[in-house]
Amino acid sequence: MDILHSKILPEMPMPALIWIHGGAWLEGNKEQGIELLLPFARQGYLCASIEYRLSHEAIFPAQIEDCKCAVRFLRAHAKELHLNRDRIGVWGQSAGGHLAALLGTTGGVEELEGEGGWENFSSRVQAVCDWFAPTDFTRINDFPRQISHSAVDAPEALLIGGTVAENQEKAMRANPIAYINQDAPPFAIFHADDDFIVPLNQSQLLFEALQQAGVEVSLKIVKGGGHGKKFDSPLLLAQLENFFHRHLY
Numbered sequence: 001m002d003i004l005h006s007k008i009l010p011e012m013p014m015p016a017l018i019w020i021h022g023g024a025w026l027e028g029n030k031e032q033g034i035e036l037l038l039p040f041a042r043q044g045y046l047c048a049s050i051e052y053r054l055s056h057e058a059i060f061p062a063q064i065e066d067c068k069c070a071v072r073f074l075r076a077h078a079k080e081l082h083l084n085r086d087r088i089g090v091w092g093q094s095a096g097g098h099l100a101a102l103l104g105t106t107g108g109v110e111e112l113e114g115e116g117g118w119e120n121f122s123s124r125v126q127a128v129c130d131w132f133a134p135t136d137f138t139r140i141n142d143f144p145r146q147i148s149h150s151a152v153d154a155p156e157a158l159l160i161g162g163t164v165a166e167n168q169e170k171a172m173r174a175n176p177i178a179y180i181n182q183d184a185p186p187f188a189i190f191h192a193d194d195d196f197i198v199p200l201n202q203s204q205l206l207f208e209a210l211q212q213a214g215v216e217v218s219l220k221i222v223k224g225g226g227h228g229k230k231f232d233s234p235l236l237l238a239q240l241e242n243f244f245h246r247h248l249y
Contacts, residue, residue: 001070002030002049003081004041014046015087015248016074018067018125022094022228024155025055025063036091036232039241045248046083048074052099059161060174064102065114068123071103075121087248089127091240093228094198095155097133101176101206104128105184127247129188129240131231134198135206137164137171142201177209186216188243190236192225218243 005014017040019033033049041047052066071088078085092100106112107124134140137156140149149156150165157163160170172178187210191203203219210217220239222230230236 001051001073002034004034004037004047004049005082006041006044009082010044013078013082013084014044015089015244016083017045017047017244017248018070018074018088018090018100019047019049020052020067020090020092020096020099021049022092022096023054025095025159026155027054028096039237040244043241043245045244046074046081055155055158060159060170061112061114063159064099064106064112064174065116067099067103068106068113069116069118071123071125072116072118072121076118085121086126088125089129089244089248090125091129091131091244092133093131093231094133097130098135098174098176100128101130101133101135101187102174102179104187105176105179105181107183107185109179124185126185127188127244128185129243130190130203130206132191132195132198132225132227133202133206135177135202136175138168138175139205140164140199140202142199147197177206180209180213180215182214184210184213184215186243186247187218188240189217189219190222190231190240191219192222192227192229194224195227197227 021028021032030049037047050070053062075085207219
């Protein structure tokens with residue numbers, strides 16, 4: 001975990017913002033989030049870019065267990081970090097967005113907590129931003145895409161330990177939609193209309209399920225954004241900053 005904050009700490013404890021990197025659960029590291037987090041650190045957030053076990057190291061639920069452990073760690077060290085433990089947001093892209101969404105919908109799911117430490121602290125988060133994340137693996141092949149999500153070496157298969165078709169129960173366990181209830185925190189979802197890696201329907205399914213549960217949620221469809229292009233535009237980042245500011249400050 002890399003932690004960033006302003007050199008001069010504010011008088012009041014800071015809200016926290018956690019970044020979860022993408023990479024198809026196969027690759028990536030915490031360094032990928034530093035540049036995106038810098039503006040938030042300057043605005044008074046305590047920012048944390050975290051890592052999780054990749055699928056060649058351990059299959060699901062190891063990844064969400066590691067993310068939950070990171071949240072518990074921050075809460076456990078709130079005093080020394082000058083952190084407001086009741087104001088923690090999470091933001092991730094692609095595979096990291098999937099884990100961010102899971103953090104948002106599984107706040108009270110004991111079976112996904114793992115044994116990483118600080119078990120006396122909650123892993124709940126208070127706001128979620130999901131950038132172009134897969135959600136329902138059983139529906140990811142409904143639309144055209146550039147990669148096969150049904151092959152034995154598909155990212156989803158490597159994550160859950162077998163093909164989605166032959167492991168429907170495991171796929172459901174990794175689906176953030178399966179855990180949604182009215183207690184989920186506010187969500188801001190961003191997805192491109194021409195994403196052929198993770199199709200738009202993945203965010204639409206999540207958006208509709210959150211709406212039906214009465215959870216505050218928005219879905220921003222980015223025209224021509226592909227799988228990650230244009231998402232760091234000043235306009236989109238301003239919308240993101242406004243979302244976290246409303247819910248964490």
